Amino acid sequence: MTVADAPSPISASDLPGSAPGEPLLTVRHLTKHFPVTKGAILRRQVGAIHAVDDVSFAVQRGETFGLVGESGCGKSTTARLILKLIAATSGDVEFDGRPIFPLGAKETRALRAEMQIVFQDPFASLNPRHTVGQIVAEPMIVQGKGRKEARARVEELLELCGLNREHAGRYPHEFSGGQRQRVGVARALALNPKLVILDEPVSALDVSIQAQIVNLLEDLQARLKLTYVFIAHDLSVVRHISDKVGVMYLGQLVEVADRDRLYEHPKHPYTVALLSAVPIPDPQKERQRQRIILKGDVPSPANPPPACRFHTRCWKAQEICRTEAPPLEQKAPGHWAACHFPESREVL
Amino acid sequence: MTSALLSVRGLTTTFRTDAGDVRAVAGVSFDVLPGEIFGIVGESGSGKSVTAMSVLNLIPQPPARIEAGEVLWKGVDLRTLSEEDFRRTRGSEISMIFQDPMTSLNPVFTIGQQIADVVRAHHDVSRHEAHERAIETLDLVGIPNARRRVDDYPHQFSGGMRQRALIAMAIANDPDLIIADEPTTALDVTIQAQVLEVLKQAAAKTNSAVMLITHDLGVVAGLAHRVAVLYAGQIVEEGTVDDLYYRPRMPYAWGLLESMARLDQRRRGRLRPIDGHPPNMLRPPGGCRFHPRCPYRDGNRCLSQEPELIEIEADHRARCHYAVAPGWFSPDERLSEPEAGWHDRVRSREREAS
Secondary structure, rough: OOOOOOOOOOOHOOOOOOOOEEEEEEEEEEEEEEEEEEOOOOEEEEEEEEEEEEEEEEEOOOOOOEEEEEOOOOOOHHHHHHOOOOOOOOEEEOOOOOOOOOOOOOHHHHOOOOOEEOOOOOOOOOOOOHHHHHHHHHHHHHOOOOOHHHHHHHHHHHHHHHHHHHHHHOOOOOOOOHHHHHHHHHHHHHHOOEEEEEEEOOOOOHHHHHHHHHHHHHHHHHHOOEEEEEEEEOOHHHHHHHOOEEEOOOOOEEEEEEEHHHHHHHOOHHHHHHHOOOOOHHHHHHHOOOOOOOOOOOOOOOOOOOOOOOOOOOOOOOHHHHOOOOOOOEOOOOEEOOOOOOOOOOOO | OOOOEEEEEEEEEEEEEOEEEEEEEEEEEEEOOOOOEEEEEOOOOOOHHHHHHHOOOOOOOEEEEEEEEEEOOOOOOHOOOOOOHHHHHHHHOOOEOOHHHHHHOOOOOHHHHHHHHHHHOOOOOOOOHHHHHHHHHHOOOOOOOOOHOOOOOOOHEEEEEEEHHHHHHOOOOOOOEEEEOOOOOOOOOOOOOOOHHHHHHHHHHOOOOEEEEEEOOOHHHHOOEEEEEEOOOOOEEEEEEEHHOOOOOHHHHHHHHHHOOOOOOOOOOOOOOOOOOOOOOOOOOOOOOOOHHHOOOOOHHHOOOOOEEEEEEEEEEEEEEOOOOOOOOOHHHHHHHOOOOOOHHHHHHHHHOO
């Protein structure tokens, strides 16, 4: 089932995460299967990694949509598919009312100006041989802006991101982790994007620095009317910064809701387990907490369990969970979950 | 008071680099009591791992040099022991769990062989007995089908299972102390919960103390009895977890707690970051090492005079000139920005109290 059958088109108002008003980004039945090949010459396809499977959601203008999940759940692949950095196996992405997958090379390049990404590792994502000025100017040069114009804009961007214009002449290694991430943000904003995908933007930073960057991102969002997709495995930061949150497990979106609804009344057992696993910096609370310890590991995405993918680790699994995939459907207004037996307990 | 199992006094470790000497650990003193879980928290570069490696004499010398300090293990200074005597203690009475389970296991030996090796290095037992002990410990850390999985190679184990295998190895000789350096940092959160639970139970069953090194204040809150916070190579606050989380006295320690987004709380406005960034350890700031980032610093003592680690109440110490000022810590004051004249108010309160 899932992708092989032609998926039904979903109207924008039924998409998980949708709300009144026109969304900036809609994702429908997005799927990516990486082929697994065998043999050096013929490279027969012997299987597929189901990295992202039938993911649908909408992101409203000016909002932050948080995407959480453990490593290998497909959250970064989803980001790359939305940006057309890799080609989708199937599905559609609409940006600003326009389907982006059919666009040609020229139109795609123009589109890139409107959707940008900030990567996790500020040490690996900045070219060590380029000055900060060159790094931040590069998107503008690629888009055909003049050098002079680019230089003036670089200074403006650096100051916008809490750096000095003098920093333009320095190299990445001269900066701390937090400052480097500011450079990454400045680069992403160079072309005045509407959407910024933040892929684990604070995970590599020390705790005392994380809050600085989170605040910067929020200030920039308010000032420049940005829409964010915020990808992270740190559920605390996601609760703070997101308006809506989507939880992914093994390539699928299993729950989407407003942040407080999701954290206070999680419905999918995986969300419940995930929230209960996160340690809280409060000793008395920790002593009283009932932790749900999931058995085993996440199964391989090369051979995901049939029907509900979580059934192999779920304490509520019944026969139907092994035979029939639960659709991601609205269980309460503004709250979508893919589960036959949704939870109703509070875990925090 | 129970006598300490491990007692570190004035530990100082310096790295020689091309740019100059870096004093990564600058006079660190602490005790680990029998059976307790003692947390050491700090950000990258604070010296927490170097402290652990120096205690175990595993730090590469050169470039590092342990310049001063005593490491008393059950009253004997480990630093005076010969390498061979040290080795006898390390691995049997003290064991270690590292962050990355992939690099701390040898890929060409089975999990069982590696655990058995640890047992046989310290005990005169047959291969068979060591093998049985490996199965027993793997079972204890919750590896399903331990008798079968004992012959697996590390690559056949998942990340969480490898970390459990390392815990099995660490408890194989019934140690009195396990030093765990970021044992769950490389793991996903649901796997982290499994592994921490296993570590806690393994320590309880073998009655072993744990020195838990981590950057995660959440992990410490749930697991540790006492905790020390490191900043720029020094302990800046030490106490029970309740002391530290509910009554922090040193601005860095509570600044860290307040800068964190909370999983269990609704958003209360913007986060409150600590300004600036950790110091360059080639040239740590004079006076209090935290003063360039401290919103409460005065223009005088904090800049010129290094604060001592002051005992505030039994078992609770903080490194701050203002740590004992009465009224310093009413929660309202703690949450508000320091106002003009704040230091004068504190001083007048100090005078009133004395």
